[in-house]
Amino acid sequence: MSLIPPSEVFPPPERLLLGPGPSQVHPRVLAAMALPLVGHLDPSFVALMDETKRMLRAVFGTTNELTIPISGTGSAGLEAAIVNLVEPGDEVVIGVNGVFGTRLADVAERAGAVVVRAEAPWGEIVPAETIAAALGRTKKPRLLVLVHAETSTGVRQPLEDACRLAHEHDALFVIDCVTSLGGCPVDVDRLGVDAAYSGTQKCLSCPPGLAPITFGPRAVARLRARTRKVQSWYLDLTMLEKYWGEERVYHHTAPISMNYALYEALRVTLEEGLEARFTRHRRNHEALVAGLDALGLTMAVAPERRLWMLNSVRVPAGVDDAAVRRALLEEDRIEIGGGLGPLKGRTWRIGLMGESSTGDNVRRLLAALGRILPRHGLACDAGAGVAAAARVYAAE
């Protein structure tokens, strides 16, 4: 056991974060992280909490009063949604077509739920008929939970039919929008979503550490009707809402600096405007896809199902997944993600989330790939990717 500290400040290497998150953080948000602290019951902090709730409602597209950041990363938001809405023995239908649906099922089972999986292959959506069939296998489903943006595969799950099906079965409709929030429409109230959760480090471009969550009237009614305490004290919304509500009852010490950062990230988001932000994400996605196609690469998801902020690309036959990612990181300082689960070694995941979604970043990545791929077994015209992307931007 050594008592000698490292002699140097940690020097983060220069990185362009184009993986599945965290994304690039706006300098204004980084500056907010370094502001001096106030107490978690300070009047100034209470004012910041109120504005944060208001801005979170705007990005979720909801008037839900219970809209707050959970003091953990996106996965804590996932667990919070489940443990607050589930009691032991409840039937829960979960769409499983990637890592996060799988995780949801695991979390729900740990909470004592009887999980019915609505399964689809990784890289595809869970079709409405599969969801209907799964609901049909239950007696009294408590929840239907779907992953809006499956970060592990790049698939955008349609929500309309599923929401209708859930409500026909008197189940609450819950969505994971960790990767979608702030990058494409989520529209909690318009769709009729009962509960949704997200993370800060994707399209909101804030460092990881908080998980925005929103509970609508039916979800809150479920919370009130519980017959036993929420199994997690830390994530118990019946207590958290008293700290974030009028009462300001101390629960845990809020992560002050992370809340400063979220506040500033939401300001940046709303200053840009949600529609403009969505358009930016769509455009850069389209330019990236055109460029990848020109380099001879193939997207792993059907066009109409693709996420704008997380692009899943097939690793070409004969190309070493990890070697290409390593070259990108070491030569060009660009991080992209590898595949997970059954897609490990078979896909790359390119994130264009929040501040990471820019034309410059698309061109920089395409130029790097054009240079690196031929050395790793994929013959291609080095400049073709950038040129194809340029044509997309020029056509606007």
Next chain:
Amino acid sequence: MSLIPPSEVFPPPERLLLGPGPSQVHPRVLAAMALPLVGHLDPSFVALMDETKRMLRAVFGTTNELTIPISGTGSAGLEAAIVNLVEPGDEVVIGVNGVFGTRLADVAERAGAVVVRAEAPWGEIVPAETIAAALGRTKKPRLLVLVHAETSTGVRQPLEDACRLAHEHDALFVIDCVTSLGGCPVDVDRLGVDAAYSGTQKCLSCPPGLAPITFGPRAVARLRARTRKVQSWYLDLTMLEKYWGEERVYHHTAPISMNYALYEALRVTLEEGLEARFTRHRRNHEALVAGLDALGLTMAVAPERRLWMLNSVRVPAGVDDAAVRRALLEEDRIEIGGGLGPLKGRTWRIGLMGESSTGDNVRRLLAALGRILPRHGLACDAGAGVAAAARVYAAE
């Protein structure tokens, strides 16, 4: 639902944080918070994780391999310790003499434990005979859990006898050292503590958001011997240890910036040296107590049980607790804490934690109290507090 963001950057008011946490943060740590992000599997971040584990072992006084920060605040550390070590039906003995013992019992019951409370009045320690009696009421106690530094009362719990008693009953000995770690000796290995958890925002003087935890060989053996999954996925140490260990298996996206900050806070702590840091906390505590005494205030805890970093002071009869705290905040920009639970309105809690524990801060608070208290019904010599503290410093 308004889409218009606040027009201004959040301006944190100037505060001197002398409450129960968060404490003042070192400028080097604030600077670390604003560093650009890298990915949670970036080789540079992996190196930072390894150094962080090494430094955490040094401050805990342990060689335990499983010593990591949990991605939540101190209360998440509390819940992690319990849910990882408890299975439904397990008997757990918990010392309850304040808010945090009460919380531990609540968390353990939510995890399905049969909780036996070893109770003592708030403001006193839990005596060894009470602990022995509580252990005697169990058949096969799984854990004995005590709060080393009860932040709600300012009491330092002795650990030696309790540790021996726990092990005589073949129970694991678990301690909450949220407020003590980095401010007074914790000595996990020397004492024989099996598991301990803390928070970053007290004597480590890092912003709130992470909870250092350490599990010794017996606790790890218990973890391995579990017959069912940990009820919390987010806090499941069997999975977290694979991310923080050699395998680097993705679990959740680590809060990158908070880990930068903890790294730097640990560097600051070890550069000062643990013994020097403890001595500083003790000296400033002694000077504060002398000053408060000279102002006619009375400590709420017996001398030999007082924490150095959290000073619990009786609110004099006829003095309005909240009015004095408001005057301190508004006139002098100093935050101190009020009492909790049965001590609400009856005590003030003055934190001298980490960067907050300085002679200048002691003098500034005593001067402010000397000026404010006479206006609120306590006749005192305004300068007596500062003079008494000066005598303590001069006597060294």
